[in-house]
Amino acid sequence: MKAKVKIYRFNPETDKEPHYDTFTVEANPNDRILDCLNKIRWEQDSSLAYRMSCAHGICGSDAVTINGMPALACQKLIKDYDYTRELLIEPLKYFPIIKDLTVDMTPFFKRIEAINPNMPEKPLNAPMDKERVQSIEERGRIDDAIKCVLCGCCVAACPVILEQEPKFIGPAAILRAQKYIFDSRTTDKIERMQVMEKPYGIWGCKSYYMCTMVCPKNIKVTEAILKTKKKIIQELHPKSE
Amino acid sequence: MRQCSVFRNGDGLGQALEEIRQLEKRCLNVGLANKSKIFNYELEEALELGNMLKTAEAIVFSALQRNESRGAHYRSDCPERNDEEWLKHTLVYVAPQGLKISYKPIAITRFLPEKRRY
Numbered sequence: 001m002k003a004k005v006k007i008y009r010f011n012p013e014t015d016k017e018p019h020y021d022t023f024t025v026e027a028n029p030n031d032r033i034l035d036c037l038n039k040i041r042w043e044q045d046s047s048l049a050y051r052m053s054c055a056h057g058i059c060g061s062d063a064v065t066i067n068g069m070p071a072l073a074c075q076k077l078i079k080d081y082d083y084t085r086e087l088l089i090e091p092l093k094y095f096p097i098i099k100d101l102t103v104d105m106t107p108f109f110k111r112i113e114a115i116n117p118n119m120p121e122k123p124l125n126a127p128m129d130k131e132r133v134q135s136i137e138e139r140g141r142i143d144d145a146i147k148c149v150l151c152g153c154c155v156a157a158c159p160v161i162l163e164q165e166p167k168f169i170g171p172a173a174i175l176r177a178q179k180y181i182f183d184s185r186t187t188d189k190i191e192r193m194q195v196m197e198k199p200y201g202i203w204g205c206k207s208y209y210m211c212t213m214v215c216p217k218n219i220k221v222t223e224a225i226l227k228t229k230k231k232i233i234q235e236l237h238p239k240s241e
Numbered sequence: 242m243r244q245c246s247v248f249r250n251g252d253g254l255g256q257a258l259e260e261i262r263q264l265e266k267r268c269l270n271v272g273l274a275n276k277s278k279i280f281n282y283e284l285e286e287a288l289e290l291g292n293m294l295k296t297a298e299a300i301v302f303s304a305l306q307r308n309e310s311r312g313a314h315y316r317s318d319c320p321e322r323n324d325e326e327w328l329k330h331t332l333v334y335v336a337p338q339g340l341k342i343s344y345k346p347i348a349i350t351r352f353l354p355e356k357r358r359y
Contacts, residue, residue, distance in 0.1 A: 011277065011279070012279060013277060013278065013279060041282060041283075046274055046275045046282070046283040047275045047277060047281075047283070048282075049279070049280035049282065098279065098280065099277075099279050099280045100280070102280050
């Protein structure tokens with residue numbers, strides 16, 4: 001079959017305004033969207049810019065907007081869409097565009113850095129030369145958050161960030177904080193919950209569930225945010241319950 | 242490519258090495274249509290191609306020298322493991338005349354080398 005792919009183009013070296021180019025590629029319904037992009041770059045237009053690395057949904061670098069929804073190009077197949085029509089591929093929303101489908105991810109990683117994504121320097125609940133053993137149940141509380149590949153799809157889909165408050169810390173950073181707040185090995189949970197309560201923090205989330213819908217790793221992001229909110233109420237504001 | 246998978250032999254590796262060296266010669270004539278300075282993947286892939294061919298040459302060249310079988314290196318022309326001569330790391334260097342090879346002894350700690358018996 002032939003797939004028609006309409007792609008957002010912008011080259012800061014030559015273009016004043018972005019435009020769209022349409023390519024036709026020979027493809028199989030089981031091919032990935034990334035295969036189409038590769039075919040276009042290798043066979044038709046070598047100047048097409050998009051990020052990719054592992055091509056197997058692990059590195060999270062090929063997040064793009066496909067028919068309006070953020071997704072990893074390496075995880076979506078042509079048959080996941082109505083391929084009798086043109087496929088529309090655009091860069092992730094919200095992020096500044098560098099060239100074609102590549103965006104500047106700095107605003108994303110700034111958010112992650114804001115919650116201090118490291119284990120505490122203070123001694124953990126065990127001697128440093130011993131393993132910090134977790135029970136299956138303890139590990140289960142953070143299992144979901146650990147699957148995050150930092151692709152940015154959730155931030156690019158968040159209605160709060162897109163339409164209401166662009167400074168909102170966003171789903172990915174809260175999910176990461178949830179991991180530390182519920183991790184049996186961390187000792188700085190209170191401080192972490194206080195960070196979540198800073199302006200533009202966790203209370204900006206209005207539970208639109210878009211992050212959960214688009215997450216390529218099927219993480220229940222909104223659920224993790226709600227769990228964290230509940231824990232903050234219980235631990236920091238017990239009287240308000 | 243088929244000559245360099247787990248099951249290999251001297252003749253096949255020799256042929257593969259010759260083929261890789263031909264490709265390396267061709268690679269010197271690689272040209273670019275895209276001269277952009279921003280996110281130029283054509284340039285990146287051209288640079289990668291040269292490096293991958295050099296790495297492929299180093300791997301096949303080292304495998305050709307090692308006339309024994311060990312782990313994922315199974316030589317059908319020398320199927321036995323030979324600790325006497327080959328219990329050592331291979332080191333490959335790029336020299337002006339081509340690849341240069343040397344060896345380094347293995348630091349044996351907890352696990353003693355022994356034949357696989359399964």
